[in-house]
Amino acid sequence: MSARDATGRRRGATAALLATAAAALWGASRLTWVTVTSSDGLGEDRVTGLVGGTWAAALTPLALALLAAVAASFAVRGWALRVLAVLVAVVAVAAAVPAVGLLTGSADDATAARIAELPARAEVTSLT
Numbered sequence: 001m002s003a004r005d006a007t008g009r010r011r012g013a014t015a016a017l018l019a020t021a022a023a024a025l026w027g028a029s030r031l032t033w034v035t036v037t038s039s040d041g042l043g044e045d046r047v048t049g050l051v052g053g054t055w056a057a058a059l060t061p062l063a064l065a066l067l068a069a070v071a072a073s074f075a076v077r078g079w080a081l082r083v084l085a086v087l088v089a090v091v092a093v094a095a096a097v098p099a100v101g102l103l104t105g106s107a108d109d110a111t112a113a114r115i116a117e118l119p120a121r122a123e124v125t126s127l128t
Helices: 003-030 059-075 079-103 109-115
Strands: 032-039 046-051 123-127
Touching: 003 059, 003 079, 032 079, 032 109, 059 079, 109 123
Parallel strands: none
Antiparallel strands: 032 046, 032 123
16 A cells, blocks of 8 residues: 555545534534523423524534535645644534533523523523
8 A cells, every 4th residue: 555545545534534523513503402491470381492503503604614624624735734633623622612511510591591582571490
């Protein structure tokens, strides 16, 4: 196997992994991240599921950026490829920040009520 074949296979594997990461990120943006239970005192409690793309609106554009990186990885060489790798790492960190924030328990009632577009009289009773 020549060095050129090994480089081509490595680029192909990298592109496949980036495409998989983009698909996983897009899929995560479609899943329910937060469930808000609210009461307005007038009727039954309201349960609202907030998907990842609503809670962290940047997820879909970041997934598209990873897809663009797939194409760019075949278009650049040398130092530009290294810069692209750094940019992909920045995108990965930016995509992870909202999820890590929720996992560490930083979701608050006011943010959830605003994102769920609850009426002013509604009060968040539960946040999961």
